[in-house]
Amino acid sequence: MKNELNRVVIISGEGEIGIIEPHTGRPTKRAVMARLTRERCGGDRWAKAIAYVDGTEGFDVETGEVADWIPEYNIVIKKS
Template sequence: MKNEMKNEMNRVVIISGEGEVGIIEAHTGRPTKRAVMARIKRERCGGDRWAKAIAHVDGAEGFDVETGEPVGWIREYDIVIKKILN
C-alpha cells in the first residue's frame, strides 16, 4: 500500500490562492501524503488563503490528496510539472 501511494504521489500539483483566482505549482517535496498535507497547510496561511493538492493517477485521472475524491487531471498540470523537470 505504501509503495502504491508513493507511485501516485510522484506527480502532484498544489493549487492555491485568494478569492476565486489561484495558481498552479508542482509539489517538489517528498512524495508522501504527510509532506503534501504540510505544504497545503502552509499555503493556507492560517485560513487567509485556500489550497488543494491533486495527484496524477493515469491519463486524465487524478485524486484530491486531502479527501481522496477523484478529480480530473488537466493539461495545465502536466505543463507545470514539465517546467520543473527541465
C-alpha cells in the same frame, strides 16, 4: 490512499483566483499535507493538492475524491 504519491500539483490562491504549481517536495502524503498547511496561511488562502494516477486523471490528496486537471485551461474539475 497510498502514502507514496506520484506526480502532485498544488492549487492555491485567494478568492476565485489561484495558481497551479508542481509539488517538488518529498512524494509522501505527510509532506503534501504540510505544504497545504503552509499554503493556507492560517485561513487567509485556500489550497488543494491533486495526485495523478494516469494522464490528467487523479485524486484530491485530502479527500480521496476523483479529480481532473485540464492544463490548457488551468482549471480543476471534479468527476461526477
